[in-house]
Amino acid sequence: MDKHQTLTYYQALSLLKLEDKLDELKQDAFYQKVILKVRDHVTRIEDFKKNQETSRYITLSKQEHRETLEVICFQISNGLKYQGFINDFVPFRDLKGYGKNQLYKYSGLNLLNKSKYLLVFTQKYGKEVEDAELDTALMKNLAKAISDFEKLLEKPQNHIESVKKATAAISDELRAYSLLLNRVIKPYMYSKYEQTQPEIYSRFLISLKGNKISKRKRALIGRITDTNGNLLHRVRVSVDGKKPEVKRGTKGNYFYKNMTNGSHQLKFSCKGYEPILKEVLILASQTTRLNVVMQRESQQDK
Structure with missing residues (x-):
């Protein structure tokens, strides 16, 4: 949610808490009817927010697995190139495309293809790889890192679409809440309490303004x-x-x-x-x- 949406959301939460402070509102049948609609909007917004958090977790998890794969590819290729120069073994010496500056620039699909090529390469020259005395755990981890990253790589399109739908749904719920507030709740509270019980009306106005976000020029x-x-x-x-x-x-x-x-x-x-x-x-x-x-x-x- 952007800053304006966050403000509107917290305003709705504040409004839901108002009746806990004012017993008169608990006895107001019409107010209870409309506040139930506000509660429904808030509940749906919270559900959509959870969907967004899940999508964000997928993004972070994908990034973590990508970085793990980059590190493993770099360490293996670096070790093989070193042995290639020491032993004058041309296939190892000419292994290219696995420097740190190169790996992080690849798209997800290209990184996956490069890592799969490296896995096949190490299997093709199994004896020479064994003679290079690379960390055996590192070699085993390459296959797992490829598998983990490939599984997450299949999710981006679904993830992006999920975020878009959740964002649009939150906007719709907040818009519906704002219409309910401005067209129904505010006029009702004014006509019902402004003259007869001004302290209730005053508390109502305060609840709408109490969650303003401090202005900042830069985050x-x-x-x-x-x-x-x-x-x-x-x-x-x-x-x-x-x-x-x-x-x-x-x-x-x-x-x-x-x-x-x-x-x-x-x-x-x-x-x-x-x-x-x-x-x-x-x-x-x-x-x-x-x-x-x-x-x-x-x-x-x-």
Whole structure:
């Protein structure tokens, strides 16, 4: 939900709690009838929110399994290339396309195909791989990592469609609640209580305004530097496994104006530097700062 939708949702929650503070509303038959409709809207919104959280978990899980597969492919290929140069074994020496800078740029399908090729490659040269004395657990983990990632790779289209449907459904429920509030509840509360019991009407108005989200210009700000304190620009930043954005701040600064409240995972990548993952908690009432220090890649990683 965006900021306006979040405000509307919490307003509805506040309205549901009002009758707990005012016994008169519990005895008001018409109010109870309309507040039941509000409760129905809130219940459905909460169900759709759970669907969104499930979809977000799938995204994070997919990213985690992808990174595991990237690391395994890199470690195996790096070990084989090293042995290829030491023993002058051409197939190992000429193994290409598995550097860190290459693996994370592949699409999910291309990464899957590259990893499957590597698995077949290691099976084809089984004796030479054994002579290379690579970690046997690493070799076993490659097949499992491929299987785990492939299962999640089949879900994106369903996941994306699920998120779209849940988002649209939440918007519909919030719109219906707003219409009910403005066309029925507000006029009724005004005509019923504004003159005869102004304290109830006043408490009603307060409940509608009590959950305003503090205004903020930006949700997340920060600065990106290397280990020597030099500012970096044109850094690619991916949020929760989504398509990376290039942050072009010439002074190393970056920002996100709008982000949903809660925990997010950010991946920072820049040519010549080690990719880095950061967890950040976004709060509705304040701007969060996250400074990042990136380390240059070693020559072995390239």
